[in-house]
Amino acid sequence: MATAPKITVRPARREDVAAIVALLADDGLGAGREVVSDPPAPAYLEAFDRIAANPRALLAVAEDAEGRAVGTLQLSFIAGLSNQGAELALVSAVRIASSLRGQGLGEILMQWAMDEARARGCRQMELLSHASRTDAHRFYERLGFVSSHIGMKRAL
Amino acid sequence: MATAPKITVRPARREDVAAIVALLADDGLGAGREVVSDPPAPAYLEAFDRIAANPRALLAVAEDAEGRAVGTLQLSFIAGLSNQGAELALVSAVRIASSLRGQGLGEILMQWAMDEARARGCRQMELLSHASRTDAHRFYERLGFVSSHIGMKRAL
Numbered sequence: 001m002a003t004a005p006k007i008t009v010r011p012a013r014r015e016d017v018a019a020i021v022a023l024l025a026d027d028g029l030g031a032g033r034e035v036v037s038d039p040p041a042p043a044y045l046e047a048f049d050r051i052a053a054n055p056r057a058l059l060a061v062a063e064d065a066e067g068r069a070v071g072t073l074q075l076s077f078i079a080g081l082s083n084q085g086a087e088l089a090l091v092s093a094v095r096i097a098s099s100l101r102g103q104g105l106g107e108i109l110m111q112w113a114m115d116e117a118r119a120r121g122c123r124q125m126e127l128l129s130h131a132s133r134t135d136a137h138r139f140y141e142r143l144g145f146v147s148s149h150i151g152m153k154r155a156l
Numbered sequence: 157m158a159t160a161p162k163i164t165v166r167p168a169r170r171e172d173v174a175a176i177v178a179l180l181a182d183d184g185l186g187a188g189r190e191v192v193s194d195p196p197a198p199a200y201l202e203a204f205d206r207i208a209a210n211p212r213a214l215l216a217v218a219e220d221a222e223g224r225a226v227g228t229l230q231l232s233f234i235a236g237l238s239n240q241g242a243e244l245a246l247v248s249a250v251r252i253a254s255s256l257r258g259q260g261l262g263e264i265l266m267q268w269a270m271d272e273a274r275a276r277g278c279r280q281m282e283l284l285s286h287a288s289r290t291d292a293h294r295f296y297e298r299l300g301f302v303s304s305h306i307g308m309k310r311a312l
Contacts, residue, residue, distance in 0.1 A: 033238065033239050034240065043241040044241050047235055047242075048237065051237075057235060078213070079206035080203060081177060081200055081203050083190075085199035089312070092238070093236055123311065127307075128284065128306070131306055145309065146308065148308070149284040149285060149286050149287060150287055150305070150306070151305025152293070153302055154280070155280055
């Protein structure tokens with residue numbers, strides 16, 4: 001097995017958007033939902049600008065030593081009354097480049113996300129993972145997540 | 157069966173916080189997590205202030221004709237790159253007063269939430285519902301939600 005690349009996790013910049021979209025599409029479920037191009041379609045850049053303008057959203061990118069984006073996730077920090085007013089962090093759009101899965105990069109990325117959420121005072125992290133992603137469920141359970149809930153979605 | 161009360165759904169105000177916390181606690185799972193008091197504990201008021209200051213969060217209350225809070229939910233509007241930059245709405249902390257369940261109030265509240273999310277340009281709504289809440293799952297499925305995901309949580 002090749003040595004896993006050393007990665008650095010950091011907030012995404014606008015020039016990362018094309019690479020992040022490519023990662024989102026590098027996935028069985030994501031492939032049909034995204035439009036991969038460089039430069040990216042305007043809708044992606046507009047969405048990036050909304051994320052960047054929101055102090056309660058954080059789009060992260062993991063880059064290897066050559067500066068290639070090899071992973072991404074998004075955090076949303078949510079204030080609520082529940083749980084005595086505890087803040088929570090919602091994680092979404094987690095991806096590691098398909099050629100690099102199973103080498104521990106996802107754990108580095110998620111640990112970064114948990115540290116970031118703790119630093120912002122969040123007491124809980126949650127996510128929805130498609131029922132078909134059984135490898136992902138095992139991955140998250142190793143990281144301490146509990147499959148206690150059903151994740152439900154509806155188009156509007 | 158008593159006639160279901162006519163309800164009005166509106167954004168919550170600070171003076172609704174005690175009643176909303178009581179609704180959150182009026183539930184098998186929520187009872188052990190909340191501290192019910194009037195005036196509410198400072199942590200709840202501080203959380204309310206964070207929600208009120210966030211243009212991407214909306215705490216709703218359903219009140220009956222006498223102005224009593226009989227339902228609540230929270231919406232969080234989340235920008236993301238996924239799905240070609242589609243905005244999504246996360247629904248959480250949905251409650252109807254236990255004495256009034258099964259009379260259609262939850263549907264009025266959720267339809268209000270979906271309308272609000274559509275008006276803000278959201279193309280998808282999602283939620284996590286505890287695996288034990290099978291009545292709630294059927295309720296959401298009747299409203300068009302699909303139980304396509306696992307909802308995972310982790311304390312931080």
